[in-house]
Amino acid sequence: MALSMMNNLLDALVLGILKIEDTYGYVLTQQAKEVMDISDSTLYPVLRRLQKDGALSTYDAPFQGRNRRYYSITEQGNTLLEQYIQDWKSYKETVEKILTGGLSNDKT
Amino acid sequence: MTRREFFEILIRDLRNIDPAELQDVLQYYNEYLDDAGIENEQATLAELGSPQKIATAIKANSTIRYLESSEKTSKKSLKAMWITLGAVFAAPIALPIAIVAAALVFTLIIICASVIFSFYAVAVALGLSGILLSIFSFFVITLSPMTFLAMLGSGFILAGLGLLFFIGTNALAKVSLKGYVLFVHKTILRKKGN
Numbered sequence: 001m002a003l004s005m006m007n008n009l010l011d012a013l014v015l016g017i018l019k020i021e022d023t024y025g026y027v028l029t030q031q032a033k034e035v036m037d038i039s040d041s042t043l044y045p046v047l048r049r050l051q052k053d054g055a056l057s058t059y060d061a062p063f064q065g066r067n068r069r070y071y072s073i074t075e076q077g078n079t080l081l082e083q084y085i086q087d088w089k090s091y092k093e094t095v096e097k098i099l100t101g102g103l104s105n106d107k108t
Numbered sequence: 109m110t111r112r113e114f115f116e117i118l119i120r121d122l123r124n125i126d127p128a129e130l131q132d133v134l135q136y137y138n139e140y141l142d143d144a145g146i147e148n149e150q151a152t153l154a155e156l157g158s159p160q161k162i163a164t165a166i167k168a169n170s171t172i173r174y175l176e177s178s179e180k181t182s183k184k185s186l187k188a189m190w191i192t193l194g195a196v197f198a199a200p201i202a203l204p205i206a207i208v209a210a211a212l213v214f215t216l217i218i219i220c221a222s223v224i225f226s227f228y229a230v231a232v233a234l235g236l237s238g239i240l241l242s243i244f245s246f247f248v249i250t251l252s253p254m255t256f257l258a259m260l261g262s263g264f265i266l267a268g269l270g271l272l273f274f275i276g277t278n279a280l281a282k283v284s285l286k287g288y289v290l291f292v293h294k295t296i297l298r299k300k301g302n
Contacts, residue, residue: 025136026143040155041162044136045169052173069139 005091010036010046012084015055015077022072047071055080111141111149114159121163125170133166220284227277235270238263 010032017023017031029043050056055077060067073081115134122130137156144152156162195202241263249256 024143025140029140039157040140040152041157041165044133044162045165047136048132048166049169049173066142067139068143069135 007046008084008087010038010042011050011055012081012088014043014046014050015073015081015084018056018071018073019078019081022070024068024070028071050077109153111153114153114156117159118163121160122166125167129166129170137162217288220288224277224281224284227273227280231270231273231277233270234266234273238265238267238270241266 013032013036014028017028023031025043025047028047029038029040032038032043033040047056051058051071053076055074056071057074058069058071060069062068115137118133118137119130122133140156141149141152242260243263245256245259245263248259
């Protein structure tokens with residue numbers, strides 16, 4: 001459960017970053033590292049999986065004589081992100097209730 | 109660890125995955141190191157961690173995907189099982205029908221062969237009797253020249269008929285053989301080819 005939560009959070013984070021603008025692996029990793037404690041090699045499997053699931057698409061753009069692979073969110077990815085946002089909201093509320101003791105207070 | 113060593117280990121550990129997949133991995137990390145900048149290469153390589161670990165994570169991921177996809181195909185194998193079961197239950201009817209059909213075909217072949225054989229026999233009998241009649245006619249040449257001529261004539265006629273029969277039967281046998289070869293080719297060999 002905790003592991004799947006972490007995976008989903010990582011997926012949601014990647015989709016959220018790409019919702020703002022298309023970007024490439026290095027920048028994506030640096031941005032994700034700002035909010036989560038992940039290694040530089042964590043995102044590749046995540047990106048690959050999302051791409052295979054149809055949530056992301058890629059395109060190559062030339063940069064200084066080489067190619068850079070940009071990732072962009074698809075329609076399907078947007079739907080997935082919406083779902084993650086809903087999940088996150090309800091998760092956040094539940095955790096908040098427990099941590100601030102709201103849940104037990106309501107019951108007594 | 110140098111960049112070169114990093115990729116060498118990655119390629120070695122991922123040699124069993126799909127080549128297109130490996131290409132994607134190599135491109136990603138090559139780009140990643142380029143984007144990090146040559147001046148940061150050592151730090152970035154350290155940050156990325158061991159290539160063995162990266163390879164293991166990628167292989168684990170494709171295994172999970174494979175297991176997920178095989179779950180979906182298990183429905184298909186269930187369908188195949190029903191078809192097999194249906195075939196087993198249909199066998200008491202289908203098998204005798206197949207045997208009867210094979211027996212019919214075999215009988216037909218035997219009948220054709222027998223007819224051709226009997227035609228040959230008739231041809232040989234006609235020819236032989238014609239020849240014998242012609243030979244024996246010489247025994248009566250002194251007794252009755254008329255009978256001799258009649259016997260010789262009918263002997264030649266019989267031999268001629270026998271020869272005609274032989275030619276006709278030959279043609280019939282050739283046609284039958286061709287038909288048989290065509291039949292075998294169309295039914296048995298075509299099934300094999302498909």
